[in-house]
Amino acid sequence: MITGLIHTKGRINGLLSGILMMIALYSINMRIMGKPNVGLIGEKTVFSSVSPLLLMPFVVIAIKLLLDLFFRTELGLALRATGDNQRMIRSFGANTDNTIILGLSLSNGLVALSGALIAQQSQFADISAGIGMIVIGLASVIIGEAIFGARNVFFATLAVVLGSIVYRLVVALALRIEWLEQTDLKLLTALIVIIALVLPTLRRSWKQKSLARKRSLELVSDTEQRSVGGGL
Numbered sequence: 001m002i003t004g005l006i007h008t009k010g011r012i013n014g015l016l017s018g019i020l021m022m023i024a025l026y027s028i029n030m031r032i033m034g035k036p037n038v039g040l041i042g043e044k045t046v047f048s049s050v051s052p053l054l055l056m057p058f059v060v061i062a063i064k065l066l067l068d069l070f071f072r073t074e075l076g077l078a079l080r081a082t083g084d085n086q087r088m089i090r091s092f093g094a095n096t097d098n099t100i101i102l103g104l105s106l107s108n109g110l111v112a113l114s115g116a117l118i119a120q121q122s123q124f125a126d127i128s129a130g131i132g133m134i135v136i137g138l139a140s141v142i143i144g145e146a147i148f149g150a151r152n153v154f155f156a157t158l159a160v161v162l163g164s165i166v167y168r169l170v171v172a173l174a175l176r177i178e179w180l181e182q183t184d185l186k187l188l189t190a191l192i193v194i195i196a197l198v199l200p201t202l203r204r205s206w207k208q209k210s211l212a213r214k215r216s217l218e219l220v221s222d223t224e225q226r227s228v229g230g231g232l
């Protein structure tokens with residue numbers, strides 16, 4: 001929420017607002033944790049009585065369905081429209097500042113929930129655990145949309161979930177290659193993102209060229225038919 005307020009009310013660039021809050025939260029997290037690393041071994045967590053393999057699918061599906069329902073409400077539609085075209089939705093009388101703040105609050109709340117679950121599942125919390133996660137999230141979204149598409153809200157959220165699974169499978173398979181080491185994970189992630197970004201562009205370009213070639217053939221065919229008809 002504070003990130004949204006800094007961006008909308010303080011008129012600070014969105015990217016810079018996020019960076020500023022990330023810097024501030026580092027100190028806040030250190031205050032809360034007391035030290036860079038906190039072990040949770042022996043502590044009671046949400047996974048103490050339930051296996052992660054049983055709990056996590058339930059949590060993911062529940063959040064996905066709740067988001068699907070929310071994005072179909074009037075407020076959810078306004079939030080989606082703000083992401084697509086702020087000027088258009090503002091012309092309909094919607095307060096885009098409020099929808100931006102809501103969107104950032106919702107997304108970062110889900111990030112916090114994910115971090116809490118990961119810390120409890122791995123039984124330790126580290127001050128630098130979230131560094132680089134934005135690239136992984138971006139890769140998951142791009143891969144999901146490229147493979148499964150995003151025809152509507154249901155398929156858009158489903159593509160994100162499946163994309164994250166595909167990303168992890170690709171990383172797991174790649175790390176089985178003998179000459180790749182654990183330290184190559186960042187490079188591997190960057191390559192996956194690049195490929196996921198380039199492939200849809202190449203596919204669109206190929207479709208446009210195929211369509212142009214088809215139209216050219218149809219035009220040539222029509223011209224030949226007219227020539228034959230004129231000769232007769």
